[in-house]
Amino acid sequence: MTIGPDPEDLTARARIRDAALRHFGEHGFERATIRGIAETAGVSSGLVRHHFGSKEALREACDDYLAKLVRRINDQVRADTLPSDVNYVAVSRAALGPYQRYVARALAEGRAEIVFDELVRMSEEWIEEIDRGRPDPSPVPRKARAAVGTAMALSVSVLHQHLSRAMGVEVYSPEGDRLLAQALIDIYSHPMLSLEDAAKYQEVLDQQG
Amino acid sequence: MTIGPDPEDLTARARIRDAALRHFGEHGFERATIRGIAETAGVSSGLVRHHFGSKEALREACDDYLAKLVRRINDQVRADTLPSDVNYVAVSRAALGPYQRYVARALAEGRAEIVFDELVRMSEEWIEEIDRGRPDPSPVPRKARAAVGTAMALSVSVLHQHLSRAMGVEVYSPEGDRLLAQALIDIYSHPMLSLEDAAKYQEVLDQQG
DNA sequence: CCTATGCCTATACGTACGTATAGTAGACTT
DNA sequence: AAGTCTACTATACGTACGTATAGGCATAGG
Numbered sequence: 001m002t003i004g005p006d007p008e009d010l011t012a013r014a015r016i017r018d019a020a021l022r023h024f025g026e027h028g029f030e031r032a033t034i035r036g037i038a039e040t041a042g043v044s045s046g047l048v049r050h051h052f053g054s055k056e057a058l059r060e061a062c063d064d065y066l067a068k069l070v071r072r073i074n075d076q077v078r079a080d081t082l083p084s085d086v087n088y089v090a091v092s093r094a095a096l097g098p099y100q101r102y103v104a105r106a107l108a109e110g111r112a113e114i115v116f117d118e119l120v121r122m123s124e125e126w127i128e129e130i131d132r133g134r135p136d137p138s139p140v141p142r143k144a145r146a147a148v149g150t151a152m153a154l155s156v157s158v159l160h161q162h163l164s165r166a167m168g169v170e171v172y173s174p175e176g177d178r179l180l181a182q183a184l185i186d187i188y189s190h191p192m193l194s195l196e197d198a199a200k201y202q203e204v205l206d207q208q209g
Numbered sequence: 210m211t212i213g214p215d216p217e218d219l220t221a222r223a224r225i226r227d228a229a230l231r232h233f234g235e236h237g238f239e240r241a242t243i244r245g246i247a248e249t250a251g252v253s254s255g256l257v258r259h260h261f262g263s264k265e266a267l268r269e270a271c272d273d274y275l276a277k278l279v280r281r282i283n284d285q286v287r288a289d290t291l292p293s294d295v296n297y298v299a300v301s302r303a304a305l306g307p308y309q310r311y312v313a314r315a316l317a318e319g320r321a322e323i324v325f326d327e328l329v330r331m332s333e334e335w336i337e338e339i340d341r342g343r344p345d346p347s348p349v350p351r352k353a354r355a356a357v358g359t360a361m362a363l364s365v366s367v368l369h370q371h372l373s374r375a376m377g378v379e380v381y382s383p384e385g386d387r388l389l390a391q392a393l394i395d396i397y398s399h400p401m402l403s404l405e406d407a408a409k410y411q412e413v414l415d416q417q418g
Numbered sequence: 419c420c421t422a423t424g425c426c427t428a429t430a431c432g433t434a435c436g437t438a439t440a441g442t443a444g445a446c447t448t
Numbered sequence: 449a450a451g452t453c454t455a456c457t458a459t460a461c462g463t464a465c466g467t468a469t470a471g472g473c474a475t476a477g478g
Contacts, residue, residue: 012456013455028239028318030239033434033436034435034436034437035434035435035436043455043456043457044456044457044458045435045436045437045457046438046439046456046457046458047455047456047457049436049437049438050454050456054436054437055435055436055437104317105317107368107371108313108317108318108368109237109317110370110371113371113374116368116371116374116375117371117374117375120375127401130401133403134399138395138399139395140388140391140392140395143375143376143377144375144376144388144389144391144392145395145396146375147371147372147375147376147392148365148372148376148389148392148393148396149396150375151364151365151367151368151371151372152361152364152396154364154368155360155361155363155364155367155368156357156360158317158360158364158367158368159317159325159360159363159364159367161319162316162319162322162325162326162356162360163356163357163360165322165325165326166325166326166329166352166353166355166356166359167352167356167357168352178417179353180353180357181410181414182348182349182353182411182414183349183353183354183356183357185402185407185410185411185414186347186348186349186354186407187357187358187361188400188401188402188407189400189401189402189403189404189407190343190400191397191398191399191400192339192358192397192398193394193397193398194342194398195398197398198394198395198398201390201394202391202394205387205390205391205394208387221425221426242464242465242466243465243466243467244465244466252426252427253426253427253428254427254428254466255426255427255428255429255468255469256425256426256427258466258467258468259424259425259426260425263466263467264465264466264467
């Protein structure tokens with residue numbers, strides 16, 4: 001049970017949307033119920049329908065909300081910092097914080113396209129920066145690498161339960177977060193493949209293609 | 210609609226389990242129906258209950274089946290090849306092939322723990338190999354790195370829809386697979402962070418902690 | 419020959435939940 | 449003051465789907 005903003009502070013409509021984000025995030029879309037959402041929003045189930053029309057439309061409203069949010073975050077990050085200056089992944093994770101469970105679920109279901117694509121866009125800029133300091137230009141399009149990199153970064157959120165279990169510490173706890181950060185730094189700074197091995201694999205690919 | 214083994218070849222029980230894997234994988238657990246599963250298995254819905262007791266138990270049977278499968282795969286890989294010799298990720302992906310959608314969904318829901326943990330085990334051995342050729346020993350436990358690495362590797366499956374959209378080519382198609390493989394090779398062989406940057410971040414972490 | 423056991427079907431039951439309807443209360447307009 | 453619009457509640461409706469029940473049909477054991 002993650003806590004969000006005080007329900008009193010929001011309009012009923014916003015409270016419903018927020019409750020929906022929580023319920024969808026915690027139980028998944030199918031298992032979440034309109035009645036349950038209405039209850040935590042402190043309204044009748046009829047009002048949910050009044051404002052959003054249907055459960056599906058409510059979900060879309062949630063997606064839209066997050067899409068706008070991630071765009072705002074991106075614009076802000078871009079304005080505030082140089083791409084290389086900070087790991088955009090961490091920023092996004094922090095900012096999407098309260099909604100991480102929803103985002104993770106939505107992404108796994110193939111939804112929230114805009115969220116993913118915006119992160120890819122950010123990633124692309126970051127990679128562009130990195131590419132500048134790279135002796136050998138990459139043969140694979142930046143966008144493809146950005147997409148894969150984004151997916152990898154998001155896997156932490158999407159698979160957080162498994163990660164927590166395997167690492168022996170809840171990743172959303174302070175110690176977990178710390179250990180995770182260290183692991184990420186280590187992984188991101190140490191290639192898993194030597195350039196020779198990479199060339200070898202690439203060669204195999206070329207033969208196949 | 211992915212095709213599996215010829216339903217005639219299997220016992221009814223196996224056919225049901227296979228149909229369940231497909232339905233759960235394609236529609237998700239909640240949206241999949243016993244009746245639907247029974248239909249594609251070519252049996253009555255009553256028989257599903259007869260053999261598995263309940264929908265939830267049916268899902269558990271699916272998880273168990275995959276757990277056994279992944280263990281078999283791991284043992285075989287370990288017997289056949291040196292860890293460094295082949296990317297275990299690719300092997301697993303290939304072997305889990307027909308069930309990828311199910312696995313992806315199950316993992317995203319925090320299920321199929323054994324599958325994840327087995328992959329971590331494999332990853333650990335691989336990383337052990339890599340660590341040997343590494344000048345600076347990593348300060349972070351191998352298991353943690355293996356867990357994160359595994360999650361990252363699996364993100365391709367879990368987020369395949371987004372990946373396909375962002376890369377502009379279906380990742381499960383031949384070209385998509387090829388592009389993906391190239392991107393992975395490139396990413397795995399080129400660190401995103403320089404050692405200096407890594408040290409910098411690590412320092413920030415140390416100050417915080 | 420009989421009953422028992424396992425595989426299987428057809429049908430019925432109960433209910434949770436999305437959706438629809440009808441209606442109330444207050445604010446705003448003219 | 450009358451009309452109407454919006455926010456909201458309470459209640460009712462319909463149904464999809466998991467589960468339960470009862471029974472058929474074969475093979476096997478005694």
